[in-house]
Amino acid sequence: GYGSTEVTASATSMDFEDLSVGGIGAPLFGVKVRLVDWDEGGYKATDVPNPRGEAVVGGHNVAIGYHKLDELTAEAFETSGDGMRWFKTGDIVEVGADGMFKIIDRKKDFVKLQFGEYISLGKVESELKNFPFVDNICVYGDSHRTYLIALIIPNQKALTGLAAQLLNYVESDKLVDLCGNHKIIAHIEKELQMYCQSTGKLHKMEIPLKIMLCPQEWTTGNGLVTPALKIRRKNI
Structure with missing residues (x-):
């Protein structure tokens, strides 16, 4: 029902x-x-x-x-x-x-980008939830930009594995530092583009060009998800 x-x-x-x-x-x-x-x-x-x-x-x-x-x-x-x-x-x-x-x-969930393209944010998020670096995701766009931005709660196992490849990562390194590392962000942005191209399920304008890795979990306690665990887009 x-x-x-x-x-x-x-x-x-x-x-x-x-x-x-x-x-x-x-x-x-x-x-x-x-x-x-x-x-x-x-x-x-x-x-x-x-x-x-x-x-x-x-x-x-x-x-x-x-x-x-x-x-x-x-x-x-x-x-x-x-x-x-x-x-x-x-x-x-x-x-x-x-x-x-x-x-x-x-x-x-529809947004209009700068050149008039209407994008279904829910569709993009649904497709990107299978991206290996994603535990949760909120996609943002508005009429002042020509591209989408993906706010990502990273999969910690995938993130630390990448950090071990790219950096001198040790277990004591803080998640917030990894999420703010420009080398890691650039690598995941590139991987995201390749992933979307390989699946072929999103059009070019639907693929986020920029990402932000969020170290804080989205919970009902901080008001970023509903009791049904749906994202509160405006709050995020």
Whole structure:
């Protein structure tokens, strides 16, 4: 199933006897889900064979808004002419021939680079999580730059192994020093480019040109990940 706090926990659900994977089911009784075009991402409700777009959830289950956050409420919620409250989820879904929904992307993870390219940060992060030097990753981009930057929590085993090759590494060396070492950073940046070229899953503009190695772990305690261990992009 699928839902969030804004829609009282649940909006869609799989059938009990449906053993397929990857989908989120169909809207629950009394819940409406409509697709809204996201032109920049190339998703339209008129796409064939499967309609695609941002899932906007409506019904009596939708919250009034965020407590004392009027600006955020105005951005995420709306009320239609018939008085129904709607929540803009930011999730891009695809509707199959059987009417089942599937999440395929995240609208709020899109950024626009300096020359107008729209990049799905979630897609880039998903592909780079298999890069040997990555334990966790947050990709950043904005309209003032022509390239992406990857903030990486390094895999310590891979990092210390590299340090042993490039430097006179000893176990007493601090992680913060290794993460700030220009020789290590340059080597990992080069390895990242080679890795992306070998997999062929990212376009040229989707491959980060710069990296930052972060010695501090991202935890719920420091507010950098959610209880579900999803990154809090803005905080990072």
